[in-house]
Amino acid sequence: MLPTLRVENLNVNFTQRAAAIAAVRQVSLSVWPGECVGVVGESGSGKTQVFMAVMGLLAGNAAVDGSVRFGEEEILGLDRERLNSIRGSKLTMIFQDPMTSLTPHLKVGEQLAEVLVCHAGMSWSAARDAARRMLERVRVPEAQRRMNQYPHELSGGLRQRVMIGMSLLCDPALVVADEPTTALDVTVQAQIIELLRAVRAEVGMSLVLISHDLAVVAGLADRILVMYAGRVVESASAAGLFRQARHPYTAELLKCIPSLSGPRLERLPTLRGQPPRAGDELVGCAFAARCPRVAERCRVERPLLRDGGEGAAMACHYPLP
Amino acid sequence: MISSLVDDVLRRLRSNPGAMCALAVTLGIVALTLFGPWFNPNGSQALDWSHVASQPGLQNAHWFGTDRLGRDLFARTLEGARVSLAVGLVASSVSLLVGIAYGAIAGYIGGNTDHVMMRIIEILSGLPLIFFVIFLTVIFGRSVYLLFLSIGAVGWLTMARIVRGQTLSVRQKEFIEAAVASGAGTVRIIVKHVIPNVMGPVIVYATLTVPQIIMFESFLSFLGLGIQEPHASLGTLIAAGAGEMEAAPWILLVPGGLLAVLLLALNVFGDGLRDALDVKER
Amino acid sequence: MLRYFLTRLAGAVPTVFVIVTITFFLIRAAPGGPFDQEQTLPPEIMANLQSAYGLDQPIWTQYGRYLGALARGDFGPSFKYKDFSVTELIGQGFPVTLELGTLAMALALILGVPIGTFAALRHNSAADYLTMSVAVVGIAIPSFVVLPFLGLLFGIYLHWLPVAGWEPASIKHLLLPVAALALPPLSVIARLVRGSMLEVLRSNYIRTAVAKGLPRRTLLLRHALRPALLPVASYLPPAVASIMTGSLVVESIAGLPGIGRYMVQGALNRDYTLVLGMVIIYSTLLILMGLIVDLLYAWLDPRVRLQ
Numbered sequence: 060m061l062p063t064l065r066v067e068n069l070n071v072n073f074t075q076r077a078a079a080i081a082a083v084r085q086v087s088l089s090v091w092p093g094e095c096v097g098v099v100g101e102s103g104s105g106k107t108q109v110f111m112a113v114m115g116l117l118a119g120n121a122a123v124d125g126s127v128r129f130g131e132e133e134i135l136g137l138d139r140e141r142l143n144s145i146r147g148s149k150l151t152m153i154f155q156d157p158m159t160s161l162t163p164h165l166k167v168g169e170q171l172a173e174v175l176v177c178h179a180g181m182s183w184s185a186a187r188d189a190a191r192r193m194l195e196r197v198r199v200p201e202a203q204r205r206m207n208q209y210p211h212e213l214s215g216g217l218r219q220r221v222m223i224g225m226s227l228l229c230d231p232a233l234v235v236a237d238e239p240t241t242a243l244d245v246t247v248q249a250q251i252i253e254l255l256r257a258v259r260a261e262v263g264m265s266l267v268l269i270s271h272d273l274a275v276v277a278g279l280a281d282r283i284l285v286m287y288a289g290r291v292v293e294s295a296s297a298a299g300l301f302r303q304a305r306h307p308y309t310a311e312l313l314k315c316i317p318s319l320s321g322p323r324l325e326r327l328p329t330l331r332g333q334p335p336r337a338g339d340e341l342v343g344c345a346f347a348a349r350c351p352r353v354a355e356r357c358r359v360e361r362p363l364l365r366d367g368g369e370g371a372a373m374a375c376h377y378p379l380p
Numbered sequence: 381m382i383s384s385l386v387d388d389v390l391r392r393l394r395s396n397p398g399a400m401c402a403l404a405v406t407l408g409i410v411a412l413t414l415f416g417p418w419f420n421p422n423g424s425q426a427l428d429w430s431h432v433a434s435q436p437g438l439q440n441a442h443w444f445g446t447d448r449l450g451r452d453l454f455a456r457t458l459e460g461a462r463v464s465l466a467v468g469l470v471a472s473s474v475s476l477l478v479g480i481a482y483g484a485i486a487g488y489i490g491g492n493t494d495h496v497m498m499r500i501i502e503i504l505s506g507l508p509l510i511f512f513v514i515f516l517t518v519i520f521g522r523s524v525y526l527l528f529l530s531i532g533a534v535g536w537l538t539m540a541r542i543v544r545g546q547t548l549s550v551r552q553k554e555f556i557e558a559a560v561a562s563g564a565g566t567v568r569i570i571v572k573h574v575i576p577n578v579m580g581p582v583i584v585y586a587t588l589t590v591p592q593i594i595m596f597e598s599f600l601s602f603l604g605l606g607i608q609e610p611h612a613s614l615g616t617l618i619a620a621g622a623g624e625m626e627a628a629p630w631i632l633l634v635p636g637g638l639l640a641v642l643l644l645a646l647n648v649f650g651d652g653l654r655d656a657l658d659v660k661e662r
Numbered sequence: 663m664l665r666y667f668l669t670r671l672a673g674a675v676p677t678v679f680v681i682v683t684i685t686f687f688l689i690r691a692a693p694g695g696p697f698d699q700e701q702t703l704p705p706e707i708m709a710n711l712q713s714a715y716g717l718d719q720p721i722w723t724q725y726g727r728y729l730g731a732l733a734r735g736d737f738g739p740s741f742k743y744k745d746f747s748v749t750e751l752i753g754q755g756f757p758v759t760l761e762l763g764t765l766a767m768a769l770a771l772i773l774g775v776p777i778g779t780f781a782a783l784r785h786n787s788a789a790d791y792l793t794m795s796v797a798v799v800g801i802a803i804p805s806f807v808v809l810p811f812l813g814l815l816f817g818i819y820l821h822w823l824p825v826a827g828w829e830p831a832s833i834k835h836l837l838l839p840v841a842a843l844a845l846p847p848l849s850v851i852a853r854l855v856r857g858s859m860l861e862v863l864r865s866n867y868i869r870t871a872v873a874k875g876l877p878r879r880t881l882l883l884r885h886a887l888r889p890a891l892l893p894v895a896s897y898l899p900p901a902v903a904s905i906m907t908g909s910l911v912v913e914s915i916a917g918l919p920g921i922g923r924y925m926v927q928g929a930l931n932r933d934y935t936l937v938l939g940m941v942i943i944y945s946t947l948l949i950l951m952g953l954i955v956d957l958l959y960a961w962l963d964p965r966v967r968l969q
Contacts, residue, residue, distance in 0.1 A: 114873055115872075116869055116872060116873060139878070140877075142875070143875040143876070143877060144875065145875065146872075146873055146874070146875040147873060147874035147875030147876065148875060151873070151874075152873045154866065154869070154870060154873075156866060159865065159866040159867060160866045160867055160869070160870045161867055161870065162867040162868075162870070162871065162884075162885045163867065163889065163963060163964070163965060164888045164889060164962060164963055164964055165884065165885070173874075173876065173880070173884070174874055174875075177874070177875065177876055177877070177880065178875065209964045209965070211964070211965050222870075225874070511925065511941065511944070514925065514926060514929050515685075515688055515689070515692075515929060591802060595804045598804065598806075599804060599806065599907075599911065602806050602911055603910065603911065603914075603926050604926070605926065615806075618806065618807060618810070619806075621810070622806075622810045622915050625810055625813060625814055625818065626818055629814055629818070632810050632811075632814065633811075633814070636807045636810060636811060639803075639804075639807055640802070640803045640807055640811075643802040643803055643804075644798065644799060644802040644803065646802075647798055647801060647802040648798055648802075651798065
């Protein structure tokens with residue numbers, strides 16, 4: 060079986076004031092058909108940049124190398140026209156901030172319908188019909204009325220539903236959701252996650268869920284990738300990861316999730332220290348400065364991603380058992 | 381700290397070749413208007429009947445030629461530029477003072493006062509103010525002082541807006557609160573604390589106001605409402621030249637060219653200064 | 663929408679009334695009168711003239727009469743052009759001025775917006791720097807310098823176009839004046855659009871539109887253009903004011919029979935009615951422009967509400 064998306068040795072560098080800043084270093088990952096992959100890391104870990112590179116959305120000062128295969132096709136460096144025939148239809152993305160991610164002066168219906176007009180060659184009236192049905196599918200109440208409203212007339216949760224509906228219009232093979240709940244209220248967050256779960260069961264597409272919050276990913280993902288300082292440091296099945304994290308960084312992240320069943324804590328533990336900045340030149344393990352298990356070797360030799368059994372992998376010299 | 385800030389701005393300004401070039405051109409023109417007449421025997425009012433509307437050349441040191449009355453164009457253009465620059469500087473200062481006072485008061489007092497004061501500016505800037513200037517000159521007769529005043533009174537609108545915007549952000553700062561807490565009066569706070577902290581953008585817009593005002597003065601003089609014969613400003617010279625365009629194009633080209641270069645240089649320098657000070661519009 | 667428009671239009675009447683009143687008394691306060699240059703006239707004839715035009719009446723009566731006539735759409739007789747009423751003078755000249763101004767504004771928009779967009783798309787390239795340098799020239803150099811220069815180049819040296827003069831329905835005679843008049847607002851618009859377009863292209867919703875795989879054309883025209891035009895909309899009233907101002911000199915240089923000359927001449931001659939007529943025309947135009955801008959704003963950004 061062919062993976063829906065296969066990223067190999069991806070590097071993303073930003074040029075800023077004549078200096079190159081590495082945001083993504085040698086990242087490889089696969090997303091299989093129907094699978095939900097969670098990508099977790101602190102802000103600046105490069106998790107979003109990986110998928111910006113996949114979608115061809117990086118800023119003009121970014122340099123990318125490596126390989127991104129979508130199905131059978133290499134899409135990195137593809138010409139704009141061909142790329143445009145893929146993104147928005149078979150490969151779609153949902154963004155973090157639904158408040159600013161919709162065009163303010165266009166009606167919701169038009170923004171949905173144009174995807175179908177553009178990719179499926181539908182007429183505007185047929186596209187509007189299909190768009191309305193999609194709004195109903197993503198549980199937008201009064202879909203017909205919403206079609207004729209502007210984004211600012213909708214609540215944040217509704218706008219995110221519109222974004223999700225927009226990503227599903229052309230039966231995508233892969234949807235990338237970049238922090239889809241971060242900008243929303245807690246109650247709405249749960250609804251959106253629930254919607255994503257339902258939609259996935261219904262449509263059966265692959266889903267990449269990017270989040271800084273392991274708890275958000277926990278309920279949806281089949282497999283979780285943990286990124287740190289531009290690299291994948293651990294990859295494991297969701298169940299395996301929550302049972303026993305192997306990389307100390309993942310273990311620290313897990314400690315930060317408040318648990319309802321666990322003992323009441325006076326203070327929520329937070330990760331001490333700061334992640335390395337994107338421009339820093341790193342020798343050894345990037346996490347060494349914050350790692351409770353650090354040893355001399357960690358500071359001089361960068362651990363490579365290695366097999367941990369049961370389909371898991373981690374980049375650590377001294378992983379947790 | 382202030383001096384390092386100034387150093388920083390100057391460094392950025394120096395690394396902008398366009399702005400430095402513009403500055404050199406501006407200073408060159410200023411120097412030319414001040415010292416140029418020393419090197420040329422012809423006066424700006426003297427009539428040379430043997431050389432009427434003669435072409436630029438070396439005869440009788442009419443380097444830029446003469447006009448229809450045989451007056452030396454080099455001398456007249458320099459006089460005109462001197463007048464235009466003087467009007468530009470004086471009227472800019474007027475607009476600067478009015479604009480700073482108005483903007484600082486509106487921004488510092490805020491509330492309804494601010495609302496009304498800004499509304500007035502909004503209305504005024506929507507009107508073609510040239511009409512008011514025309515009225516003023518018509519009613520009070522044509523005089524250079526009135527010209528200074530009326531042009532300056534027109535140029536303060538943008539300045540007031542900018543100072544207000546800056547004041548609004550400065551007002552939130554702790555040192556203003558400290559001054560209020562220590563019992564300083566409103567006027568004192570505005571003069572001592574607000575105005576010094578809004579100077580960056582003010583300098584930039586003052587620089588950009590000068591060419592606008594020179595343009596405005598030339599415009600009025602062109603219409604016959606500004607500087608009167610036998611005196612000259614660049615505007616009157618261009619008006620005279622436009623009438624002789626076919627027979628003696630240099631009468632137009634010399635003052636027109638100088639005005640164009642001067643305005644361009646001032647604008648480019650102002651833009652450069654804005655970039656160096658990193659001032660955001662509005 | 664229509665109701666809003668009519669309400670606003672009705673609201674403009676008092677504004678025009680205030681402007682008329684101020685102008686009326688301001689120009690009366692000026693020393694001298696409309697017949698000063700005819701001092702050779704014997705006193706009896708002078709008195710006859712004064713009474714024929716109602717100038718012997720108390721000023722409040724004159725003011726009342728003027729407003730009464732105005733309410734009937736009569737601008738009154740011109741004091742200087744004795745055979746004409748102000749309505750006739752403006753009626754003859756206004757179409758020329760309007761044509762000149764409209765063409766200049768249209769040219770400024772039609773060229774300025776694409777040029778600004780082009781520069782934004784080629785941000786920091788040589789083309790960007792070049793267009794923005796030309797824009798600085800356009801902003802810096804006033805139309806009364808540009809027009810004679812253009813006339814010299816295209817009229818006298820190249821003989822392509824007439825330097826001055828006017829013929830009805832002849833675009834050739836309007837080309838240079840329109841170009842000179844359009845250049846400053848064109849440059850400002852190009853700069854404004856470049857700046858706002860750069861900002862819009864960096865916005866989240868454009869990123870969404872790119873991710874949707876929309877073709878570049880759709881992206882620019884449907885998603886980016888309208889928000890990028892917002893600063894242009896707020897620049898329109900000053901642009902119209904600047905074109906009006908510029909047309910005063912451009913008409914005189916190019917010898918166009920518009921109404922520009924009446925403003926300065928009318929004021930200098932104390933041609934009271936003519937000046938008032940001009941002020942009414944210009945202020946009405948500007949108020950109308952403000953109204954159009956409000957509607958434009960509501961169209962460009964639906965978050966703006968009309969009330």
